[in-house]
Amino acid sequence: MLDPAFTSALAEVLPPSSLLTAAEDTRPYECDGLTLFRQQPGAVLLPDDESQVVEILRRCHAAGVPVVARGAGTSLSGGALPVVDGVVLSLAKFRRIVAIDADARTAVVGPGVRNLAISEAAAAHGLFYAPDPSSQIACSIGGNVAENAGGVHCLKYGLTVHNVRKVRVVLIDGDIVEFGGESLDSSGYDLLALITGSEGLLGVITQITVKLLPRPPFAQVALAAFGDIEKAGAAVGAIIAAGIVPSGLEMMDQQATRAVEQFVHADYPLDAAAVLLVESDGTPVEVAAEMAEINDVLNASGATEIRVSRDEAQRILYWSGRKAAFPAVGRISPDYYCIDGTIPRGALSRVLRQIETWSAEFGLRCANVFHAGDGNLHPLILFDANRPGDQARTIEFGDRILQLCIDVGGTITGEHGVGIEKIGGMCAQFPTPVLERFLGIKAAFDPDGLLNPGKGVPTLARCAEFGRMHVHHGQLPHPDLPRF
Amino acid sequence: MNDATGVRTRPALADVAALTERLRDAYGDRATTTHAIREQHSHGEGLADAALPDIVVFPEDNDEVSAIVRSCHAARIPVIAFGVGTSLEGHVAALYGGVCVDLSRMNRVLQVNDADLDCRVQAGVTREQLNAELKGTGLFFPIDPGADATIGGMAATRASGTNAVRYGTMRENVLGLTVVTADGRVIRTGSRARKSSAGYDLTRLFVGSEGTLGLITEIQLRLYGIPESISAAVCQFDSLKHAVDTVIVAMQLGIPVARIELLDDVQMDACIRYSQLTEFAVKPTLFFEFHGTEAAVREQAEMIEAITAEHGGSAFRWATNPEDRSRLWKARHNAYYAAMALAPGRQGFATDACVPISRLTECVMETRDDVAATGLIAPIVGHVGDGNFHLVVLFDPASADERARAEALAARVSRRAIAMGGTCTGEHGIGMHKLDALREEHGDAVALMQTIKRALDPLDILNPGKTVPLR
Numbered sequence: 001m002l003d004p005a006f007t008s009a010l011a012e013v014l015p016p017s018s019l020l021t022a023a024e025d026t027r028p029y030e031c032d033g034l035t036l037f038r039q040q041p042g043a044v045l046l047p048d049d050e051s052q053v054v055e056i057l058r059r060c061h062a063a064g065v066p067v068v069a070r071g072a073g074t075s076l077s078g079g080a081l082p083v084v085d086g087v088v089l090s091l092a093k094f095r096r097i098v099a100i101d102a103d104a105r106t107a108v109v110g111p112g113v114r115n116l117a118i119s120e121a122a123a124a125h126g127l128f129y130a131p132d133p134s135s136q137i138a139c140s141i142g143g144n145v146a147e148n149a150g151g152v153h154c155l156k157y158g159l160t161v162h163n164v165r166k167v168r169v170v171l172i173d174g175d176i177v178e179f180g181g182e183s184l185d186s187s188g189y190d191l192l193a194l195i196t197g198s199e200g201l202l203g204v205i206t207q208i209t210v211k212l213l214p215r216p217p218f219a220q221v222a223l224a225a226f227g228d229i230e231k232a233g234a235a236v237g238a239i240i241a242a243g244i245v246p247s248g249l250e251m252m253d254q255q256a257t258r259a260v261e262q263f264v265h266a267d268y269p270l271d272a273a274a275v276l277l278v279e280s281d282g283t284p285v286e287v288a289a290e291m292a293e294i295n296d297v298l299n300a301s302g303a304t305e306i307r308v309s310r311d312e313a314q315r316i317l318y319w320s321g322r323k324a325a326f327p328a329v330g331r332i333s334p335d336y337y338c339i340d341g342t343i344p345r346g347a348l349s350r351v352l353r354q355i356e357t358w359s360a361e362f363g364l365r366c367a368n369v370f371h372a373g374d375g376n377l378h379p380l381i382l383f384d385a386n387r388p389g390d391q392a393r394t395i396e397f398g399d400r401i402l403q404l405c406i407d408v409g410g411t412i413t414g415e416h417g418v419g420i421e422k423i424g425g426m427c428a429q430f431p432t433p434v435l436e437r438f439l440g441i442k443a444a445f446d447p448d449g450l451l452n453p454g455k456g457v458p459t460l461a462r463c464a465e466f467g468r469m470h471v472h473h474g475q476l477p478h479p480d481l482p483r484f
Numbered sequence: 485m486n487d488a489t490g491v492r493t494r495p496a497l498a499d500v501a502a503l504t505e506r507l508r509d510a511y512g513d514r515a516t517t518t519h520a521i522r523e524q525h526s527h528g529e530g531l532a533d534a535a536l537p538d539i540v541v542f543p544e545d546n547d548e549v550s551a552i553v554r555s556c557h558a559a560r561i562p563v564i565a566f567g568v569g570t571s572l573e574g575h576v577a578a579l580y581g582g583v584c585v586d587l588s589r590m591n592r593v594l595q596v597n598d599a600d601l602d603c604r605v606q607a608g609v610t611r612e613q614l615n616a617e618l619k620g621t622g623l624f625f626p627i628d629p630g631a632d633a634t635i636g637g638m639a640a641t642r643a644s645g646t647n648a649v650r651y652g653t654m655r656e657n658v659l660g661l662t663v664v665t666a667d668g669r670v671i672r673t674g675s676r677a678r679k680s681s682a683g684y685d686l687t688r689l690f691v692g693s694e695g696t697l698g699l700i701t702e703i704q705l706r707l708y709g710i711p712e713s714i715s716a717a718v719c720q721f722d723s724l725k726h727a728v729d730t731v732i733v734a735m736q737l738g739i740p741v742a743r744i745e746l747l748d749d750v751q752m753d754a755c756i757r758y759s760q761l762t763e764f765a766v767k768p769t770l771f772f773e774f775h776g777t778e779a780a781v782r783e784q785a786e787m788i789e790a791i792t793a794e795h796g797g798s799a800f801r802w803a804t805n806p807e808d809r810s811r812l813w814k815a816r817h818n819a820y821y822a823a824m825a826l827a828p829g830r831q832g833f834a835t836d837a838c839v840p841i842s843r844l845t846e847c848v849m850e851t852r853d854d855v856a857a858t859g860l861i862a863p864i865v866g867h868v869g870d871g872n873f874h875l876v877v878l879f880d881p882a883s884a885d886e887r888a889r890a891e892a893l894a895a896r897v898s899r900r901a902i903a904m905g906g907t908c909t910g911e912h913g914i915g916m917h918k919l920d921a922l923r924e925e926h927g928d929a930v931a932l933m934q935t936i937k938r939a940l941d942p943l944d945i946l947n948p949g950k951t952v953p954l955r
Contacts, residue, residue: 103842148681177929182840182905184870188922189933193688214738241599243709289777342677346599374678411680433669440939441684
């Protein structure tokens, strides 16, 4: 419950339609894509412009009221979960594509612009915005920056951090700063990288300049079948080790392909233990040369069958299975839990084999659908929340996978962020001196800890208390959205 | 040490003497106060603004670096990391004395993971040493700032180089670090995984922090497969504008050229004389290098040739065998020395503007007119594919007026780049010479950088007075 005096102060800044306080109005904001956690906020604020954001933050700062910034609410880690006695600051109205500069190959956009909308607007110039998280039809670019979002194409084109040039940020005291620049490099400390992936803990982003790339004239995808999952894992390593940088390198195991085939009929070989999708893009000459190399490596790695897309329709068909994998898995199991660990590619076979062993041990099916080229695993643990013990075992299974990711030199989240979900896992991944630096940086930006408290970086006290890996089951909303 | 007014001052002599004594006891020959060694560690390759450290120590592992920094922390004495001294903006000058930590003995390649295309090296490994050690693996480390700098120094200054247009800068190629913090803790940032959303991006915060936030002692680097085919070509133009316009078109089409270097007529003249490139004319010139499969290289070259022809470029002169290629790139890397040789007895320093590619022609042409108006010799050379170019500004050290004109020119170059949405430094860094430009470029964000500096180095002992000075 917010202090009525504070609500009145907000009413000086925002028209009534942009200031939601009634329980029925704030309910849609009680969670994001991680629905296990719910909390209704004291108010939801929907500013129209930056000057309102400045005034809101000044008032929150003065009154000591926590602020949770929110984009499209598609976060899978609870990054936009409201805080008791706090406000949700929605950037949903910042939907303007301010400028597209085809010569400089940049777009200046509001944080509420949908990821895919940027590429759609840039298409007229033959350009596109490369990072393509699963939820790109819905998720906002501001949220992408806050989470350092990835996607299928980031193997070749980089993560959000590689594709953002400049951001405008309102700090908690209402000051406006800009990080980065319009040129390729910028001077001084890399505050742009620091705010990218900072999950709303350092400031509120009000404008973003993204890099655009020329749309490759041609693309082909090879679908390769393997008799066992380790060989498929080794093939991924062999492709990378051969110096090939595919524009997409995705893997699905049999559990996943069978679920997909029933759902979208993507023409996958169902007897295969695993399939790889390897995409090459560029000029037809480049693609032909790269595809020949990819074919050689796949053959040498023991692929039992290789099909290369004949035309654009077939390329899209092969990808349709991958894109539909999450909802397809949702059809074969009452519940599933998506893990998001990343490992060095060399450890792929070992980790996949271990997951297989644990799957048998826990008696829980596990479908693997993931960005193999980046080593970003998304094991989907299938369970039934109504069956006693399933959920606890699922969490235990997930913990083990993430601990294994850390043990082989990887990380507990490749692209979904820490949010509230993995706050305990942070204690397992980072030793105290590193956490101290994180907290020092947080304090430099937001000494009172008002921006998105309780997320992203755990307090040392919390780590002392919950030292072990601690992750939670989350159900996926909008199961119809294509997800990678 | 800070006096009552908050101005950073040199530490007390007695404290320095006590620390020096302690370091000598602990490290013997590896801790020296010899004037010649201190002098050698007081500057990089830019203008000599010598400020000598009190002692130079040569640690051999992380624990030793940690112990040295702990001692400095306890005594509140400055500590400055040193690689091989190739920086250009006075990064290593010991403005307040203190301890210079020379990392050249930490020169081991710790790990090469050829399947994952990465490696881990100690900070004192130089880029040429790394590539020599990678021989036989089929891999290479592409970032090439010209000088045979250490990887630690390159990470600390966020170096880039001639092929950043294809491979990026140190920002894109450092996967993780081992850093000794201001209080002497050894921390690891990043991981061998290619992506992570866990925690703040400390790796990129330390990359480019110029020794002011921590001492980088180990670096996890991305490696690349040696391209199947490499070829280089040279194209000459009658007008500088046409040469630059060519680059802009090539970049807008997204042709993945590995390097594009621009040399104006003055620089070309210097290189022809210095490196005996007698087959070329004194004209604005572009050097290209193409990497890829044979088919891809052929295709890229054909596309570029079509663009150069449209802009009045000469026929390509090819260098496909490694000897010819290395001769060309050696000439490019010696551009600075070649420029210096144009006017013996003068001193020189390099500017480092980087602008959005769409503003490049405008910026280069205005800069050239600006140079002409000053009457100074200042050839233009640069990695124009990423919008970055340099002037080598020559001046007579005996003439205060000429030095003032040279410095004013450099300040205008920075200001012009910033006004066009670019930066005062594409790759050399801020050091001690571009503090004003940093403020101009970033405005209020500099105060935030200072807050971060204070958070990670509250006693202001790490390379004080550089990059983001606290006072």
